[in-house]
Amino acid sequence: MPSLTTQSETLTPESIPHTLLPFLQSQSQNTLTRLYQRPSSCFSIFRLTGPLERQIIMNLLWLESAIPIATMSAWVIREGKKLYDAALTTLANLHILPQSNVKLALNPTFKASFRQAITGGGNSSSFGVPAEKDDKRSTNTVETLDAYALERWETILHYMVSSGQGSLPTKPSQGVLYLLQRSGLMTQNHGSALQITSAGFQFLLHTPHDQLWDLLLQYLHMAEERQMDLVEVLSFLFMLSTMDLGREYSTEGLSETQKAMLEDLRDYGLVWQRKATSKRFSPTRLATTLTSSCPPLPTSTGTSGGPQSQGFIVLETNYRIYAYTDKPLQTAVLNLFITMKYRFPNLVVGMLTRESVKKALSNGISAEQIISYLTTHAHPQMRKNNPLLPVTVQDQIRLWELERNRLKSEEGYLYKDFGSHADYEYVLNYAKQLDVVLWENTSRRCFFGSLDGHTNIRGFIERRTNGAV
């Protein structure tokens, strides 16, 4: 039986909600209720919520009438009360479980749609209409879809990573460039080429799943500005996430907005279409894993593919890094914070040096991000170590970050040339009461006050000089 320690281990990371949930919570009740009319949307949102939320939804799903709050909370163990309350608040914000002090009951629209999702049936067509078998052309295999998604996605990332280095890789399409610019991952300075920003550098070190949702979230914000119907956009994304990899779906039944979306999503590598006018499309792994924690690009990280061969980095206590990779993208990302020594067809050797890490830090990448990147991409051989990364190296990376922060700058005013020591003391005391003194030197009769205290101190001095005169 799992002990209490495993509970805290398993439950704390889950308290970080999915990136999409805050966005959904900011939507109006009307929008959400319209979204909940589609079983596939309910289904996907259900998957995005935490395990406790899911269990609460399930407990209430098959009940016809509302149950008293006390009945439900009788199931909660005292130590879990906090988590339970937090889960209820999340559900209330999503308008799935309206907040009430007496009874608990699911939003009727959500309940009806989600029941339909679980049992099947109805005629909502929300899980995507499969296309008729086409005898003339063979359907795409999973491998070709994966290759396509990977190519599209890496084009985007590669473009970002090499923009800072002057080389010119293949440009992604205009829509993608606009999205990158819009999301602040890249900027354009006076008509010159796009440059990656510090947010962009941080973005590169995220897992593909997070990167995907980051971009999609930006896409949603953009959709709002483009006057697209958010419900249509969201429900299309959710529909994609419930589809089967390697199956073709028909575009019939899609609204105009959704057909327009197909074009954008094709650029990101989420869907595949033979040609723009084609009446059928296939979702790629990027799309079908939207609501799961499966790696969205299984072949992107390992040389042989499969979730187990994800890691490729070996880090030694002498700061040497051996990266078993033949992917230019991964090499480029590593190049952000290591000094390359040798490159072989399937191996890159480099060093973590003070200069290389400081370069990364000045690009806006934090020490924690470097460490977490190394951790997530650690070679299976490294996984035998405990702790995973050598402590000395981890500490040194953090120390290098601290080095940057040795100097703290603050704006303010220097007060000096006081007529007498009594004057000086008097003003200083007043400033101290306001808690705005940053530095003082009694022998030289001067002190430094922060910016927001200046008006008060100035007024005080003026009142005093006027009064003295």
Add this chain to the structure above:
Amino acid sequence: MEKASHLSVILDLSPTQWHLSAQSSNQYPLSIHSFLSQLLAFLNAHIASKHENTLAVFGAFPGKSVMLYSSTDPVADDVPPADANSYSSFKVVDFTIVRSIMNEFDALGNLDEEPPCALVGALTKALCCKSISAHFHSPNAVEDPAVLPDPRILILSVSPDLSTSYIPIMNSIFSAQKLKVTIDVCKVYGPDAVFLQQAAHLTGGSYIFLERRDALLQYLTMSFLSPPALRQVLAVPKQDKIDFRAACFCHKNIVDVGFVCSVCLSSNHILFYVVKLWFTYMCTVFCQPVPVCSTCR
């Protein structure tokens, strides 16, 4: 993100018991049809909870145990094509399970006398299933992403205890403990099952006797859907009274007072795991006083 979980379900599919269960003389008659439809909703809910959740379903038929469905198996060719109104995995699960059960029932034919249900066979198969036994083979299972934490087995039982199967059940319980598998038991029909109570108790699972049989789905969802980690927050009812009686090894009767061989007892008592269990695990239990057992003699 939290890890996925594995669920193995063992269905007790004894035709006689299900016939009795559907009789309208019961307070809440439950036919196998309504049982299956509620069960499928429950299984769908498990799959819905997480994309990576895995599922295996075993059937205990008279004299035979069969694996009805496993999410790791490739999808059969004759599954009806997906339609726009349901999630395709649900369709595969539901179709495969119902078809396998029908096939097995057809294969049973007209038996004059029904052999007892092969519950132990199904339980053993469930324990050997790859998702569960992988725990045992890889020592650093926590790091291996292919191994799911907290596997559990849910037994839906309708048949009464079979005292001859006491020893194999006990052995299964001990292997389950070793594999850190939680066994949950739902007694859908019939009297309380002593051995299954012990199975649930010893593996940290819960044993629930279905009182309102018309509310099967609600019972299943509230008690058995949550993985063990979540049960630390949302409690799942456990029994306060457990029947610890053992079956004697000579006549396979459930005995209130058991007698043990003085030699084995004296040599083994340090290794015993649970006090009440040492009778059964380390020693042979007899229904009458024996000075020295045959092995020791």
